[in-house]
Amino acid sequence: xxxxxxxxxxxxxxxxxxxxxxxxxxxxxxxKIALIEKEKDVAFHSSGRNSGVLHAGFYYTADSLKAKxxxxxxxxxxxxxxxxxxxxxxxxxxxxAKNDEELNGLDxxxxxxxxxxxxxxxxxEKEASEIDPNVKIHHKALFSPTTAxxxxxxxxxxxxxxxxxxxxQLFFETEYxxxxxxxxxxxxxxxxxxxxxxxxNAAGLxxxxxxxxxxxxxxxxxxxxxxxxxxxxxxxxxxxxxxYPVPNLKNPFLGVHFxxxxxxxxxxxxxxxxxxxxxxxxxxEKFKLGEMKEVLxxxxxxxxxxxxxxxxxxxxxxxxxxxxxxxxxxKHLVKNLTxxxxxxxxxxxxxxxxxxxxxxxxxxxxxxxxxxxxxxxxILNAVxxxxxxxxxxxxxxxxxxxxxxxx
Ligand SMILES: Cc1cc2nc3c(=O)[nH]c(=O)nc-3n(C[C@H](O)[C@H](O)[C@H](O)COP(=O)(O)OP(=O)(O)OC[C@H]3O[C@@H](n4cnc5c(N)ncnc54)[C@H](O)[C@@H]3O)c2cc1C
Numbered sequence: 246x247x248x249x250x251x252x253x254x255x256x257x258x259x260x261x262x263x264x265x266x267x268x269x270x271x272x273x274x275x276x277k278i279a280l281i282e283k284e285k286d287v288a289f290h291s292s293g294r295n296s297g298v299l300h301a302g303f304y305y306t307a308d309s310l311k312a313k314x315x316x317x318x319x320x321x322x323x324x325x326x327x328x329x330x331x332x333x334x335x336x337x338x339x340x341x342a343k344n345d346e347e348l349n350g351l352d353x354x355x356x357x358x359x360x361x362x363x364x365x366x367x368x369x370e371k372e373a374s375e376i377d378p379n380v381k382i383h384h385k386a387l388f389s390p391t392t393a394x395x396x397x398x399x400x401x402x403x404x405x406x407x408x409x410x411x412x413x414q415l416f417f418e419t420e421y422x423x424x425x426x427x428x429x430x431x432x433x434x435x436x437x438x439x440x441x442x443x444x445x446n447a448a449g450l451x452x453x454x455x456x457x458x459x460x461x462x463x464x465x466x467x468x469x470x471x472x473x474x475x476x477x478x479x480x481x482x483x484x485x486x487x488x489y490p491v492p493n494l495k496n497p498f499l500g501v502h503f504x505x506x507x508x509x510x511x512x513x514x515x516x517x518x519x520x521x522x523x524x525x526x527x528x529x530e531k532f533k534l535g536e537m538k539e540v541l542x543x544x545x546x547x548x549x550x551x552x553x554x555x556x557x558x559x560x561x562x563x564x565x566x567x568x569x570x571x572x573x574x575x576k577h578l579v580k581n582l583t584x585x586x587x588x589x590x591x592x593x594x595x596x597x598x599x600x601x602x603x604x605x606x607x608x609x610x611x612x613x614x615x616x617x618x619x620x621x622x623x624i625l626n627a628v629x630x631x632x633x634x635x636x637x638x639x640x641x642x643x644x645x646x647x648x649x650x651x652x
Contacts, residue, residue, distance in 0.1 A: 248438070261627050298394050340489045473566070475587040476513070523540070
């Protein structure tokens with residue numbers, strides 16, 4: 246055993262693992278913390294491949310953890326960016342309806358926004374065109390002034406550097422393989438064994454598998470959904486704000502939209518295409534036969550039962566592999582679109598979406614299992630907007646699961 250006696254061993258160098266380590270070491274600089282990450286650096290997966298949107302918090306029902314953390318998470322990450330002089334684009338967001346039916350969707354978002362105490366205003370055509378002359382609205386739209394964008398990679402690298410400065414030990418190219426039988430919080434990695442008091446599993450796409458080794462995540466399995474984007478190669482003034490459609494609130498995805506990045510480039514996407522294995526980014530990259538069999542088994546069950554309208558959703562999403570189709574969807578949101586500028590694919594990301602096995606439903610909210618008494622805590626379903634929520638979400642995990650003061 247070369248690495249032992251840690252107070253905490255955190256698995257995963259995405260935003261959740263990083264922000265949990267950040268909170269723990271800030272509260273108690275004497276803690277001995279190891280963070281293990283299988284890649285060469287932090288944020289190789291969702292945390293470095295997302296849209297970078299700091300959501301405002303009006304999509305989620307008031308009883309959800311997402312609603313509880315998004316507004317505060319947005320403010321806290323903005324403060325963090327300001328303190329460390331990181332890039333931020335406070336360009337807001339417009340949500341538009343395409344037709345009369347979708348106006349009901351806008352009303353529902355406004356109701357949720359009010360219940361969550363989020364600043365969100367109905368705007369008319371004139372007001373919308375003052376924000377972005379190019380936006381195409383049907384009678385009215387919603388404007389969210391607090392939505393912003395950051396560079397997610399820059400945020401994660403900054404937290405990583407703070408952790409190093411505070412003597413958290415970060416071990417890269419160190420992959421959790423399995424649990425050590427002889428110790429409740431001991432693990433075997435490709436880089437030696439690690440032991441300590443508590444394991445915190447923030448392994449994103451692999452969190453459910455690791456949790457099962459510790460007796461958790463019995464009800465769930467993970468389904469990967471691929472998000473691809475088209476993007477401009479240069480700053481693009483035709484779009485001034487983030488522009489979103491009314492989403493289907495029965496599933497956790499927000500529909501194809503325009504994102505304005507910190508550098509004023511514009512992205513169209515992301516999709517939510519069912520992937521065939523967990524890190525199925527491109528072609529046969531990171532292909533794992535066992536994973537593919539498992540994922541295809543559940544996707545086939547969803548296809549045949551058509552749970553949450555999966556069949557139609559899968560077909561609709563697959564079509565988005567065609568640039569022209571993605572561009573056609575985007576064109577519904579604006580008056581003019583110079584499509585020649587959107588010929589390049591951006592870096593794809595994969596959503597680590599939990600499926601409840603008994604009901605074949607996608608789990609909408611964050612899930613956390615375990616506790617200090619079990620020597621292990623598991624962050625499951627840290628799907629969007631977990632990046633936005635990361636600071637208050639991590640603090641809640643520590644308060645309720647690590648120190649168990651308010652469970
Ligand atoms: C396309 C897309 C767009 C999104 N847009 C937004 C957005 O605009 N705003 C927002 O708030 N959220 C967004 N999200 C969601 C957000 O990116 C995620 O919620 C968040 O990044 C999850 O962070 P995480 O730390 O849980 O997971 P990850 O970032 O996936 O980190 C998990 C880490 O664990 C490591 N790991 C896995 N297995 C092991 C192992 N066995 N041993 C060691 N290490 C391991 C991985 O390498 C990885 O680095 C988006 C997600 C996607 C995919």
